[in-house]
Amino acid sequence: DAGITQSPRHKVTETGTPVTLRCHQTENHRYMYWYRQDPGHGLRLIHYSYGVKDTDKGEVSDGYSVSRSKTEDFLLTLESATSSQTSVYFCAITSRANNNEQFFGPGTRLTVL
Amino acid sequence: AQKITQTQPGMFVQEKEAVTLDCTYDTSDPSYGLFWYKQPSSGEMIFLIYQGSYDQQNATEGRYSLNFQKARKSANLVISASQLGDSAMYFCAIARAGETSGSRLTFGEGTQLTVNP
Numbered sequence: 001d002a003g004i005t006q007s008p009r010h011k012v013t014e015t016g017t018p019v020t021l022r023c024h025q026t027e028n029h030r031y032m033y034w035y036r037q038d039p040g041h042g043l044r045l046i047h048y049s050y051g052v053k054d055t056d057k058g059e060v061s062d063g064y065s066v067s068r069s070k071t072e073d074f075l076l077t078l079e080s081a082t083s084s085q086t087s088v089y090f091c092a093i094t095s096r097a098n099n100n101e102q103f104f105g106p107g108t109r110l111t112v113l
Numbered sequence: 114a115q116k117i118t119q120t121q122p123g124m125f126v127q128e129k130e131a132v133t134l135d136c137t138y139d140t141s142d143p144s145y146g147l148f149w150y151k152q153p154s155s156g157e158m159i160f161l162i163y164q165g166s167y168d169q170q171n172a173t174e175g176r177y178s179l180n181f182q183k184a185r186k187s188a189n190l191v192i193s194a195s196q197l198g199d200s201a202m203y204f205c206a207i208a209r210a211g212e213t214s215g216s217r218l219t220f221g222e223g224t225q226l227t228v229n230p
Contacts (some may be wrong), residue, residue, distance in 0.1 A: 031215030042204050042220030043158075044119075052213060058217065088157060093214040100146055100165065102208070102216050104158035 002026045004105035006091050012111045019078040021108050023091030031094040032074040033102075034066060043090060049074055058101075078081040081112045115207050116142045117221035124226050126195045133180070134140035134190040134224045146208040146216060148190040149179065153201040161203075164188060175221070195228045212221075 003026035005035040011050075012020050023032060031050055035043035045058030047066040060094050063085060065077045078085055114144040116139040128130040138147065149161040155202040164172045164179045192199055202223045208216035 015162055033215070033217070035218075040222070042206070042222050043218070044220070045217055048215065048217055059219075061227065088156065092158075092218075093116070100163045101160055102218060104150075105158055107158075 002105060003094060004091060006063075006089075006105040006108050008108060009106065010109045012113065013081050014113050015082055016080050019081050019110065021076045021089055022078070022089075023074040023105055025072055025074075025093055027093075028071055029093040029095065030071075032068065033091045033092040034064070034074065034076045035092060035093075035104075036060065036085075037090060037107075038087050041097070046076065046089075078110075081110075083112050086110060087113045115142070115145070115209060115219045117205050118226050119205055119221035121224045124224055126140055126192075126226065128197060128228055128230050131191060131193045132195055132216075132226065134187045134192070134203050134205075134226065136190065136221060138188060138205075138207050139202055140207060140209070142209050143168075148178065148206040148208065148218065149177070149188075149190045150204045150206065151199075151201045152204065153186070158204075170201050173177055175201070176219075197228050197230060200226060200228045216219055 008020045033048040034046040038113045044060045049055045049068045076098045089108045095101040115135040118137045145166045147164045152161040162174045164181045176193045178191045206220045206222045
């Protein structure tokens with residue numbers, strides 16, 4: 001357990017509405033990541049952060065934005081949700097103690113109707 | 114770009130037997146890391162094992178070992194003495210490490226392992 005929580009854990013929303021997912025960690029990890037997992041597939045990187053206010057795009061960043069104003073929180077925002085963004089969203093951190101370990105939060109299941 | 118290929122969509126093994134899950138990778142980076150994760154039906158992602166590209170010895174963690182063959186670009190996961198609780202989806206992933214990126218992972222599509230009693 002790397003002290004990662006995600007909120008909400010489940011959300012149903014309608015097309016066109018904004019949605020913000022929160023990732024919170026308690027162990028002062030520098031690197032944080034947002035991935036999405038679609039049914040039957042592996043995870044794909046959306047955005048990542050390498051420090052407060054330092055973020056960059058991953059392979060599937062279109063339609064998403066992120067912010068990190070504090071070390072412990074990494075927010076993922078869908079400005080105008082679409083049905084193609086229905087997915088399970090995982091937050092992850094790279095361990096401060098061991099840069100070779102990456103731990104995941106419990107995931108947020110988002111459904112866009 | 115990095116790529117992971119897992120060619121076995123599903124695997125079956127008898128309880129107490131060993132099983133090998135295949136993973137091949139493609140990367141142009143001279144330095145990289147390889148990860149295996151387990152995802153049970155409950156959905157969480159559980160870190161299992163890591164192998165660095167310059168590590169001389171194959172990584173081991175309890176019943177898990179990583180058969181790393183650099184020349185073949187393969188990083189197979191070996192689970193010894195399978196247990197019913199090993200039934201899950203298993204993902205192989207590769208990371209490009211860097212100061213500003215930490216470990217950005219690229220995942221394969223996974224292998225569904227079923228352990229039969």
